[in-house]
Amino acid sequence: MLHPKNTEIYFELNTKAKIPALGLGTANEPEQIPQTKQAIKAAIKAGYRLIDTAWAYQCEDRIGEALREIFDEGVLKREDIFITTKVWPTHWDIASESIDRSLKNLGVDYVDLVLQHWPLCFNRVEDKNGVDGIVRNPTHEDGSPNINTEGDYLSTYKQLEKMYLNKDPRFKAIGVSNYPVEYLQRLLKECTVVPALNQVEIHPQLPQVELREFCQTHKIVLESYSPFGATGSPLNQNQRFQALAEKYSCTPNDILLAYNIRQGQVVVPRSVNPKNIVSNIEFVPLAKEDITFLTQYGLENPMRFRDEPFAESIPGFRENKN
Ligand SMILES: NC(=O)C1=CN([C@@H]2O[C@H](COP(=O)(O)OP(=O)(O)OC[C@H]3O[C@@H](n4cnc5c(N)ncnc54)[C@H](OP(=O)(O)O)[C@@H]3O)[C@@H](O)[C@H]2O)C=CC1
Numbered sequence: 631m632l633h634p635k636n637t638e639i640y641f642e643l644n645t646k647a648k649i650p651a652l653g654l655g656t657a658n659e660p661e662q663i664p665q666t667k668q669a670i671k672a673a674i675k676a677g678y679r680l681i682d683t684a685w686a687y688q689c690e691d692r693i694g695e696a697l698r699e700i701f702d703e704g705v706l707k708r709e710d711i712f713i714t715t716k717v718w719p720t721h722w723d724i725a726s727e728s729i730d731r732s733l734k735n736l737g738v739d740y741v742d743l744v745l746q747h748w749p750l751c752f753n754r755v756e757d758k759n760g761v762d763g764i765v766r767n768p769t770h771e772d773g774s775p776n777i778n779t780e781g782d783y784l785s786t787y788k789q790l791e792k793m794y795l796n797k798d799p800r801f802k803a804i805g806v807s808n809y810p811v812e813y814l815q816r817l818l819k820e821c822t823v824v825p826a827l828n829q830v831e832i833h834p835q836l837p838q839v840e841l842r843e844f845c846q847t848h849k850i851v852l853e854s855y856s857p858f859g860a861t862g863s864p865l866n867q868n869q870r871f872q873a874l875a876e877k878y879s880c881t882p883n884d885i886l887l888a889y890n891i892r893q894g895q896v897v898v899p900r901s902v903n904p905k906n907i908v909s910n911i912e913f914v915p916l917a918k919e920d921i922t923f924l925t926q927y928g929l930e931n932p933m934r935f936r937d938e939p940f941a942e943s944i945p946g947f948r949e950n951k952n
């Protein structure tokens with residue numbers, strides 16, 4: 631049977647815009663940041679049309695360089711690529727400035743989606759070695775996160791909402807990231823614009839069943855980050871996923887991508903390896919019973935791979951750490 635490639639599948643946001651099911655993640659390790667430009671070019675050549683980035687990844691300028699060269703070739707235009715960027719908690723009270731900075735770095739007039747990166751407020755600490763002169767993850771002397779205790783995490787989304795309602799031309803849709811159900815419930819009570827998307831860690835060992843049901847009810851697209859368990863792709867070593875890969879004659883990574891895409895979830899695997907970038911476009915028709923099996927396995931053996939000390943206060947983040 632003929633199947634589409636992952637890059638040929640699109641989902642719909644509550645704005646009616648189409649979002650590709652597969653995108654390229656760009657939270658590269660610091661030593662890999664210089665490889666971002668070639669990774670973007672390899673991905674676009676392979677058919678990717680979604681780039682997931684953020685001010686905090688320190689690679690938006692390299693994505694901008696790649697896009698300039700791609701657009702100069704004259705085959706693809708800005709509107710052919712879906713770009714997501716995010717507002718980091720250091721910019722929780724200056725979301726508009728953060729968007730300006732990202733657009734300048736990326737060299738584009740607008741992004742398709744802007745997300746609040748984390749429901750947290752950091753104090754801004756200046757340091758010439760920081761990102762644009764700002765410490766990305768500020769901490770106190772004892773190492774604990776330097777949270778602005780007066781700040782309200784919902785304030786960032788409210789700023790995005792106000793700009794969106796004023797038809798700000800710098801972005802087409804707004805959303806959130808790392809929001810648990812409790813925070814979404816509060817957001818829906820206090821805001822009128824339903825987030826188009828919530829980006830969270832999702833894979834068979836963190837199936838996010840409750841969040842998934844909530845987002846489905848409210849027509850919020852879920853997007854999976856760390857689909858392979860982050861750096862080194864540790865999930866592809868899991869024997870259960872390897873056994874399923876044998877059944878479908880594919881790789882465990884293909885199973886992990888299909889787990890999301892087959893459930894209507896956008897997925898943004900990261901790679902700077904052109905071979906892996908190309909291989910990740912292979913679609914696998916993972917059957918319903920195998921998705922159920924994987925989810926059940928995850929409910930019994932939950933594991934969160936992206937552990938951030940600053941996320942301790944967010945409901946759900948303390949449990950199941952790798
Ligand atoms: N909103 C948020 O808070 C967060 C968002 N994200 C987003 O999600 C993206 C993905 O998550 P991330 O945590 O980076 O990690 P992933 O789960 O995507 O794993 C990345 C690792 O998988 C490897 N890999 C990729 N493809 C293959 C393959 N086919 N076979 C074997 N190994 C492979 C990569 O190595 P190689 O380069 O050698 O291919 C890399 O080491 C991020 O880049 C970012 O855009 C991530 C974390 C938090």
Ligand SMILES: O=C1O[C@H](CO)[C@@H](O)[C@@H]1O
Pocket residue numbers: 657658684687938
């Ligand atoms: O999106 C993200 O990626 C990083 C790693 O750079 C993580 O902290 C953040 O939420």
